[in-house]
Amino acid sequence: MLDSFGRKITYLRLSITDRCNLRCRYCMPEDGVPPTAHDDLLRYEELLRIAAAAVSLGIDRFKVTGGEPLVRRGCVDFIQHLKALPGVRQVTLTTNGLLLPLLLDELCTAGLDGVNISLDTLNNEQYQRLTRRTHTANEVLDTVRLCAARLPTKVNAVLLPETADQLIPLAELAQTLSIDVRFIERMPLGAGENDQTIRADAALDRLRAHWPDLTPVNQPRGNGPARYFHTPDMQGCLGLIDAVSHSFCDRCNRLRLTSTGLLKPCLCYEQGVELRPLLRGGADEAALRDAIRAAILQKPAAHCFQQRESITEHKSMNQIGG
Numbered sequence: 481m482l483d484s485f486g487r488k489i490t491y492l493r494l495s496i497t498d499r500c501n502l503r504c505r506y507c508m509p510e511d512g513v514p515p516t517a518h519d520d521l522l523r524y525e526e527l528l529r530i531a532a533a534a535v536s537l538g539i540d541r542f543k544v545t546g547g548e549p550l551v552r553r554g555c556v557d558f559i560q561h562l563k564a565l566p567g568v569r570q571v572t573l574t575t576n577g578l579l580l581p582l583l584l585d586e587l588c589t590a591g592l593d594g595v596n597i598s599l600d601t602l603n604n605e606q607y608q609r610l611t612r613r614t615h616t617a618n619e620v621l622d623t624v625r626l627c628a629a630r631l632p633t634k635v636n637a638v639l640l641p642e643t644a645d646q647l648i649p650l651a652e653l654a655q656t657l658s659i660d661v662r663f664i665e666r667m668p669l670g671a672g673e674n675d676q677t678i679r680a681d682a683a684l685d686r687l688r689a690h691w692p693d694l695t696p697v698n699q700p701r702g703n704g705p706a707r708y709f710h711t712p713d714m715q716g717c718l719g720l721i722d723a724v725s726h727s728f729c730d731r732c733n734r735l736r737l738t739s740t741g742l743l744k745p746c747l748c749y750e751q752g753v754e755l756r757p758l759l760r761g762g763a764d765e766a767a768l769r770d771a772i773r774a775a776i777l778q779k780p781a782a783h784c785f786q787q788r789e790s791i792t793e794h795k796s797m798n799q800i801g802g
Contacts, residue, residue: 481537483779491703491734492534493543494527498739500548502576503612506638506666510612522741524558526759533768535567541703542571550579560590577623578615594632597624601646633659638666639678647683648690654716662706662719680722735775745779
């Protein structure tokens with residue numbers, strides 16, 4: 481389906497929980513946020529109804545997110561059922577990677593098409609300061625290596641001033657492993673709305689100083705807006721996701737569904753279409769499709785991250801869907 485600006489909407493990010501086993505500084509307050517009541521979370525059957533209705537409108541690619549999606553019991557079975565829906569082309573997962581080794585075999589059997597693993601630094605002490613937990617970057621790196629041998633794997637690193645020295649070490653993972661490493665400008669939302677970020681252009685300058693033959697990759701490497709670069713000695717690619725400094729809104733193809741059923745046309749604004757009342761109020765499939773269609777038609781022309789006073793979304797990323 482096309483939105484009111486002619487953009488084809490094909491991608492839906494499904495948050496299945498707001499809970500997480502980390503407390504990353506830019507994502508959640510140190511003490512966390514009040515957990516959503518169990519009854520307020522969408523049930524897996526409800527999520528599948530939404531996905532089926534979305535497929536009927538041309539959305540055929542899904543990203544399962546959280547919080548940390550793997551902390552919710554039944555996540556693997558949900559992924560299997562989601563992938564089995566007629567018309568679904570791709571199901572991928574975003575995770576911090578800590579629970580992934582225990583579930584990787586099951587996820588591959590369920591049909592998972594790829595995984596994005598969050599890892600902002602390879603320094604263990606720095607990782608613990610950022611995540612406010614005792615897990616280590618080495619644990620996550622071991623998971624990255626494990627996944628790289630099994631399915632398409634991307635590492636996502638948020639560009640932060642305190643991890644500036646990690647840019648090249650993280651990028652070098654794309655040399656030694658068949659993975660993509662993406663660097664993401666921090667979104668000015670929630671717990672991190674007043675934090676600083678490193679701009680993607682500055683990161684790219686440093687990457688090119690290290691790899692002078694870094695050249696753009698002119699082929700899709702996923703469903704998102706990353707700009708990718710490559711050198712002949714890399715197994716994978718380097719990506720930049722620069723929503724704040726370089727708007728890619730003119731080609732945005734996505735919607736986001738929170739774990740409580742708010743379908744958001746744009747990350748920047750709190751507005752959306754509430755689907756939970758419809759699901760629990762006896763709405764039929766036609767009504768559900770109409771609600772999703774309405775959300776698509778509400779999609780704004782662009783975000784407002786460069787005009788922070790215009791941002792109306794102030795929830796933490798774990799509440800929105802990472």
